[in-house]
Amino acid sequence: MILTVTPNPSLDRTYEVPALERGEVIRAAGERMDPGGKGVNVSRAVAAAGRRTVAVLPLGGAPGALVAELLDAQGIEVAPVSVAGSTRSNIALAEADGVLTKINAPGPELSQAEQELLLDTVRSHSRDADWIACCGSLPRGLAPSWYADVVTRAHAGGARIALDTSGRALLEALRARPDVVKPNAEELAEAVGRPLTTVGDALKAAEELRSTGARAVLASLGADGQLLVSDTGAWFGSARVSAVRSNVGAGDASLAGFLIAGGTGPEALASAVAHGAAAVRLPGSVMPTPADLDPAAVTVTADIPLDRELTEPVS
Template identity: 75%
Template structure:
């Protein structure tokens, strides 16, 4: 059982257009409506892989109701915390070359009572979990230390934590010592306060975050692959995707985290699973999650002999590889 916690979920609409021309009337060639939010996508990917998962979500309004219905239809168990506010709706515009433009709403502000109920709900579910993935941005009303409190409560129940967030919430949560954190290249650079030009820079940054409390760092480096730094060793892997095969990188990092966790959450085999899931996800429309038939594990390459001078070319905004 993998439980996910998404404090700021969304209903995501993705439109595919021939080109994004500002100020013009655009006619979409494709449209999707998907459940959204990092943890939501992790649950969707876990369910698509055939494993059990529960998504713990604060939900409100018509968008929240539809989000829960869509998740249930995908085989995800939903544990909803009812809120007074309305679940947000986001819009993504995808161009043929993989360029993605996103409009993300801030989300509803949670009351003190709703915040407490969300924490209590996670605590009540934690005993059955192999992993709890705590993912995404914090909505208005939740301070940066909220994830740290969540990690502390989950640890008290014996659960292992995978954390995927950014901004002040990431360093604040490190004191609670999550087992795994999953930044992308930009979030990794932001967390250490300096640019990362090479794979060697990324390795140093990952080790710095480990020294601050992260058990392991699974870093998505866009088209340059993924990095895993842990007590067992540091590994680097790639799963190249041809540019003409890229459709959308929405949720690709979430699919990668799901692949990592369902493969045990540690070591090169889990990294290979993460790479395979991330590469499959970027070849699907919108935020569709890959099924086992979409995976191409033979394309994955893992090494402990890291090319530390490798220039990092594809940042998190590039829809290539396994961002």
């Protein structure tokens, strides 16, 4: 079982539009409404693969009730933490050329009692978990050290923990030695405080995160592929993608694929790349099923192309 923790979930509305023009009336070609939040998306991808998952998340108001309903319809066990504030609603505008514009609301502020209840809920559901995936931004009220506390408690209970967050929350959590962290290129550059222009730059940054506490780093480099760096080696994975429809949740699908395949080594990286590549071919934040995967399109190698320039360098 994979337990996911999403401290700041959302109700996500995605509209497919021909092009985004400021000040104009734009007619959507399609629309979707999905439960959102990085941990929620990991649970959705795990469930789509036919595996058991439990999603721990604070929920409030009508949007929160709808998130729970949508998750239940997808076969996901929900461990809700009732909060007074209303769950946030996010908007994504997906243009025909693949450009995505997102408007993310801040979400509710959690009281001290709600914070304690969230931690208690994670603890009570972690006993049967093969992995605990803590994902996304922290809502107002939670200290940047909150994820570090979760990592420490998870390890004390014998669980493995994957962390997908950024900024100070990531840096604080590194000291607790999470089993794997999954930054994208922008988050990786922010964490080490320098630009990334090549795959080699990304590799050095991932190694630096390991030196400061991460036991393994699964770094998403967007269209350029993914890196896995651990104490047993480093690998680079990429996949052929004919057309990108939406990249919403692609990184979350990658993390789910990685954990489903055991969360270690090149086989898990290949699964991560396959799931991410499948996700970008689907609308909105739809998570791929096994039928959507194309393992033959995935390449994983220990011969990392250090000099390859990133398609979208991060300054």
